[in-house]
Amino acid sequence: MNKPLDLLQGTLDMLILKAVSLGPLHGYGVLLRIQQISKGHLEIQQGSLYPALYRLEHQGWITSEWGESENNRKARYYCLTSAGKRRLQTEAGKWNRMADVIAGILHTTRGEV
């Protein structure tokens, strides 16, 4: 298996929003879900996960409340707000456009120019 990729600058927020949009998660759950969806191809710095969560909550895109985890412990669960949902949509749209443009550039062959 290939070595996991480091996350591109600025994509962590979008991935967190996406992970949380699939259902409420605690911080560790966010980490697991992103790893699971990416099939282990993405390496996330755990230390930068919580500042990102706090920032997103500060901006009103996610909210948190305390609940009980699957191992019967007190854990803070995050879920997406409606503002966060809109934010995720615009971010995803921007990302897709950017990816298309870059892919288009990289696929250009000598004859096409």
Next chain:
Amino acid sequence: MTLWNRFRSWLQAILRRSRMESDMDTELRFHIETLAEDLVRGGLPREEAMRRARMEFGGIERAKEECREARGVTLLESLAQDIRFGLRMLRKSPGFTTIAVLTLALGIGANTAIFSFIDAVLLRSLPVKDPQQLVVFVWSARVNPKLQGHSDYGDCADQTGIGDCSFSIPFFKTVRAQAGAFSGMAAFAGPMDVDLSGNDAASIVRGLYISGDFFSTLGVNTFVGRPLVSNEAHFELRVAANPTALVKAVREIVSQAGDNLPLTDVRTQIEQIDQILFQERLMARLSSFFGGLALVLACIGLYGLLSYKVARRTRELGIRMARSSAICCALWSAKGFC
């Protein structure tokens, strides 16, 4: 909405600081211990699992600090720190403190003086020729007289209702005939709403009833047209469209009425108002200019003083920076609070 959210979350973080800290502790500990449990399930011994979990997480204190930053808590704390530092430095160099305070005081004082002058000269004084010589007649009575149809022009009405500045016309005429001590005397009633109508739609304006010598007594000219007591004709036209377009038509009408009637001084009301306000506007601009100048000069004085201090403290700044206090903080403390 998000702005409000940010403010609320910031306020919560500030006010319930210890709550935020303990929440953060619980949350991070949950993360690391759950990760360790997963590792134990994968076959690692407990101790080793905890060690690995901590290592994978990375710097816990750094993460906490970044979380606080995300909530905007550190901003306020560093501000408080700066203020404490500033006060300490001000105490340490009383000479500098005195000069800085004096410079600011002079700047502010000069500004206050300019604006009090403007207030007294331009805003408070009546716009008449000799405001200090102007008096208003007031009567007062022991018992409340029955008054009917009198002008209750506001300012001079007594609180008890047994004094006012309304007089009957015969009384006014008698006093005016005998009052040699005054250079002029005039009467007025109002203000009241007046119906102003001509060929155009009628409109309601505020007006005063005045005696014929009102303008000459006050020594003022009218804004538009001419004062009363004049045998010249004066037209005022109210139009909805561009007023200058009518000048030609009016000229024709006037010349039809009589060849010997010269039509002079055609101006739109906006032009007239501009002309009247020219002096006030000039004064306003000048005063704001000089007010600004006084503050700028005070600032330049302070800046010079600070530059001198910074130049003298270059060595200390070097040490501060070398001791990894962030450059901006060192500069900030040097510029702001020497």
